[in-house]
Amino acid sequence: MSILQNKTICFLGAGSMAEAMISGLVDKNLIPSEQICAINRGNKARIQELVSRYGIATPEKEEAIAGADIIVLSVKPKDIATAIANIRALTTPEQLFISVLAGTSTDYISSLLGHSAAVIRTMPNTSAAIGLSATALAPGKYATDADMDLAIQIFQAVGIVEIVQEDKLHAVTGLSGSGPAYVYYLVEAMEQAGQEIGLERETARRLILQTIIGAAHMLRDQGEEPATLRKQVTSPGGTTAAGIAVLEKHGFQEAMLACIKQAVARSEEMGKQSVPTS
Numbered sequence: 001m002s003i004l005q006n007k008t009i010c011f012l013g014a015g016s017m018a019e020a021m022i023s024g025l026v027d028k029n030l031i032p033s034e035q036i037c038a039i040n041r042g043n044k045a046r047i048q049e050l051v052s053r054y055g056i057a058t059p060e061k062e063e064a065i066a067g068a069d070i071i072v073l074s075v076k077p078k079d080i081a082t083a084i085a086n087i088r089a090l091t092t093p094e095q096l097f098i099s100v101l102a103g104t105s106t107d108y109i110s111s112l113l114g115h116s117a118a119v120i121r122t123m124p125n126t127s128a129a130i131g132l133s134a135t136a137l138a139p140g141k142y143a144t145d146a147d148m149d150l151a152i153q154i155f156q157a158v159g160i161v162e163i164v165q166e167d168k169l170h171a172v173t174g175l176s177g178s179g180p181a182y183v184y185y186l187v188e189a190m191e192q193a194g195q196e197i198g199l200e201r202e203t204a205r206r207l208i209l210q211t212i213i214g215a216a217h218m219l220r221d222q223g224e225e226p227a228t229l230r231k232q233v234t235s236p237g238g239t240t241a242a243g244i245a246v247l248e249k250h251g252f253q254e255a256m257l258a259c260i261k262q263a264v265a266r267s268e269e270m271g272k273q274s275v276p277t278s
């Protein structure tokens with residue numbers, strides 16, 4: 001039995017990322033749902049939505065924070081200072097803080113807490129909701145191996161885990177934290193094209209979805225380079241070559257590179273906005 005079965009976990013912030021993790025944790029039964037809770041700025045309907053979907057607990061804020069073994073910081077980076085200021089007096093150095101915030105350093109979070117609780121910085125993605133997140137973790141200066149083990153268990157329940165140096169988390173954010181959105185954007189474009197070439201929207205969606213799932217499984221299972229798999233599809237002088245030539249003409253690879261670099265730069269920028277106070 002996992003040690004997490006005896007832990008209580010509170011999400012500070014009850015938005016998309018918190019829900020993705022709660023959904024994955026409840027689905028895997030890693031922590032009983034009555035030992036999970038979420039608090040937000042004041043949107044009670046949202047908390048009720050999470051309660052009815054996942055059966056999580058609804059303690060008062062004081063009990064939710066003071067009674068939590070693990071607090072998952074899941075507010076937007078711009079809201080973290082206020083969010084921690086509001087709960088700081090209820091926290092202790094014995095608690096474990098797991099941050100999913102883009103750009104925000106563990107040192108800054110420790111400075112907001114004002115004590116030596118362990119802080120672990122992570123970058124998951126919303127596919128945690130179905131157990132398929134790609135999450136990278138980095139320990140802050142007060143986190144022990146035991147703290148990391150707990151965090152690894154949590155994120156392994158909702159996908160795969162990589163341990164990285166904290167300064168690499170900006171890169172992870174631009175690549176796999178934001179990554180699902182790049183794929184959804186591709187699907188949006190393929191769907192629009194599907195309709196413009198005369199397919200029913202639903203037919204196009206089914207074909208695109210299976211194409212993406214199939215390609216992802218081929219990449220994962222066949223052990224081949226993506227370029228090799230692409231060549232297998234691309235008959236000389238055929239349809240794929242004609243299509244890819246247009247992508248090349250429009251600078252597809254350059255656009256993808258620039259997109260990811262810009263997302264990384266934005267993460268770094270958000271980090272600089274969070275200046276440690278000590």
Ligand SMILES: NC(=O)C1=CN([C@@H]2O[C@H](COP(=O)(O)OP(=O)(O)OC[C@H]3O[C@@H](n4cnc5c(N)ncnc54)[C@H](OP(=O)(O)O)[C@@H]3O)[C@@H](O)[C@H]2O)C=CC1
Binds near residue numbers: 012014016039079125
């Ligand atoms: N979405 C994603 O794909 C990913 C997001 N992240 C990170 O996760 C974090 C959350 O993002 P996301 O879930 O998308 O954001 P959302 O906007 O969906 O949710 C933010 C939540 O924070 C709450 N909140 C704001 N201020 C406070 C406060 N002072 N005290 C308590 N709760 C507060 C909001 O409450 P209310 O509704 O009441 O205002 C809301 O529940 C971000 O830091 C982001 O960088 C990381 C990986 C992927």
Ligand SMILES: O=C(O)[C@@H]1CCC=N1
Binds near residue numbers: 177
């Ligand atoms: O867009 C954002 O800032 C967050 C971080 C990674 C994914 N979503």
